[in-house]
Amino acid sequence: MLSEREVISTLNMLRNEHLDVRTVTLGVSLFDCVSHDLELFTANVKAKLNRYASQLVQVCNEVGDKYGIPVVNKRISVSPIAVVGAPFGPDGMVRVCKALDEAAKEAGVDFLGGFSALVEKGFASGDRSLIEALPQALAETDRICSSINVASSRSGINMDAVALMGQQILKVANATADRGGIGCAKLVVFANIPQDVPFMAGAYLGVGEPDVVINVGVSGPGVVKKALDRAREAGHNGKGGRLTLLDMAEVIKRTAYKVTRVGEMIGTEVATRLGLPFGVADLSLAPTPAVGDSVGEIFQSMGLSSIGAPGTTAVLAMLNDAVKKGGAFASSSVGGLSGAFIPVSEDSSIEAAATSGLLSLEKLEAMTSVCSVGLDMIAIPGDTPASTISGIIADEMAIGVINTKTTAVRLIPVPGKGVGEEVSFGGLLGKAAIIPVPKGDATDFIGLGGRIPRPHPQPEKLGWLHVVAARNRPSFAPLFFCYACILPRQRLFLCAAMG
Numbered sequence: 001m002l003s004e005r006e007v008i009s010t011l012n013m014l015r016n017e018h019l020d021v022r023t024v025t026l027g028v029s030l031f032d033c034v035s036h037d038l039e040l041f042t043a044n045v046k047a048k049l050n051r052y053a054s055q056l057v058q059v060c061n062e063v064g065d066k067y068g069i070p071v072v073n074k075r076i077s078v079s080p081i082a083v084v085g086a087p088f089g090p091d092g093m094v095r096v097c098k099a100l101d102e103a104a105k106e107a108g109v110d111f112l113g114g115f116s117a118l119v120e121k122g123f124a125s126g127d128r129s130l131i132e133a134l135p136q137a138l139a140e141t142d143r144i145c146s147s148i149n150v151a152s153s154r155s156g157i158n159m160d161a162v163a164l165m166g167q168q169i170l171k172v173a174n175a176t177a178d179r180g181g182i183g184c185a186k187l188v189v190f191a192n193i194p195q196d197v198p199f200m201a202g203a204y205l206g207v208g209e210p211d212v213v214i215n216v217g218v219s220g221p222g223v224v225k226k227a228l229d230r231a232r233e234a235g236h237n238g239k240g241g242r243l244t245l246l247d248m249a250e251v252i253k254r255t256a257y258k259v260t261r262v263g264e265m266i267g268t269e270v271a272t273r274l275g276l277p278f279g280v281a282d283l284s285l286a287p288t289p290a291v292g293d294s295v296g297e298i299f300q301s302m303g304l305s306s307i308g309a310p311g312t313t314a315v316l317a318m319l320n321d322a323v324k325k326g327g328a329f330a331s332s333s334v335g336g337l338s339g340a341f342i343p344v345s346e347d348s349s350i351e352a353a354a355t356s357g358l359l360s361l362e363k364l365e366a367m368t369s370v371c372s373v374g375l376d377m378i379a380i381p382g383d384t385p386a387s388t389i390s391g392i393i394a395d396e397m398a399i400g401v402i403n404t405k406t407t408a409v410r411l412i413p414v415p416g417k418g419v420g421e422e423v424s425f426g427g428l429l430g431k432a433a434i435i436p437v438p439k440g441d442a443t444d445f446i447g448l449g450g451r452i453p454r455p456h457p458q459p460e461k462l463g464w465l466h467v468v469a470a471r472n473r474p475s476f477a478p479l480f481f482c483y484a485c486i487l488p489r490q491r492l493f494l495c496a497a498m499g
Helices: 004-016 038-053 056-067 090-107 125-139 159-175 182-186 221-234 245-274 296-301 312-330 348-356 361-367 386-403 443-448 464-471 492-498
Strands: 020-028 071-078 111-113 144-152 156-158 187-191 212-219 278-285 375-381 407-414 422-424 431-433
Touching (some): 020 038, 020 056, 020 245, 038 071, 056 245, 090 111, 090 144, 125 182, 156 159, 159 187, 159 386, 159 443, 182 407, 187 386, 212 245, 221 245, 278 312, 296 312, 312 361, 375 386
Parallel strands (some): 020 071, 212 278
Antiparallel strands (some): 020 212, 144 156
16 A cells, blocks of 8 residues: 555646556457457457456546546557467458457557567468558558567577568558558567567567456656656755765656556556456656656756757666666566657657757667667658668667667658658657658668577576586686587586576
């Protein structure tokens, strides 16, 4: 339970600082709906979604009203359709997507995620069918989101998938050209995608998850900014000493703790009322276009003139780390992405920095090495070559694979528009000026295809036996080498921890 002091603090967050539960996401497994008969499969899917999702919106509203904490979005995530819909070709996948869209509308949810494929090591027939269906599927539906995982730290990067996604992103943009390429706002390419993320467009229900589960996504960049502003105004660390970055990190951590407690409380009650298990609370600083609800403004509270100024990556690293620590201390059910998002079009401060030239695509890529996700909601010229898009995806996937972290790419080539022009998507998706892509040609590189192999595992990640074997080898002992790590060791059997 929240203490009296926490309740008062939370009320202030609600009144003045844009605290909300960004999403309650109902995860539903569709493996028990599988059939080779398309009509039977879609009927099974719609029936199961109706059975579990029909009360979701009402219950979320009731719980939100009870605590005075708005639940902004109600969403559904399902099993990867490329797996459960494997018997069907591209046309069948489009029909499945439409059936999911109808179910989402009947339930009254904002989005449904899980029109997804996991292809980090190769393609199955269902994967190819789903990816081929993406342009038509996303153009002819309103609430469906798609995620394609093309890389992992265990498997490396599937460059054939990277090349294909560069082509498909352009096709999706052209299929929704009348709406500024908005289909690409519902399509994201991942490395190391989590199985329990409640945020769109990456949400899907992994194969290791419960049959039905409630996951919650909590945000609050405005809350963090206000807490930092109060600390800066006080000018000291509460103990009479000078305020330093260490103290600022503590402020962020404590604020993240409070926000996570609120999210878990809401998610647990929603789950209890629906008679379902509670899964995870994902504390991610996910901004909206509204003033005062910006991740970018936090950088100004930390002393930078704007996001994009020198020091930006360092501030983001500290912010992301402090948020994760605060969330982990608040709950044993923290999951999903949990950190800081930098979606350009969805954050007024980040969008302004990109428009002014303070934030380039290259700088945004550098920032993704320390934040929760990756290159997100970035508008680029509509005539960008597919190979350039694939090259950008490959760079971002490499950051995730090498650093064993989740990274993602959500680029929007805007048909018929060039650098400096503006596109508006409306609502939470916001607006953005189109920024240039890096110069140069990646065509031959992308055309090579194949797979970039998994990285060499670091010794400290392989267990103490590796380290002992490498460091404590007597000087007179013969050298042996392990296939996995190429570290010298006293005896080959000491390599039991190599995995």
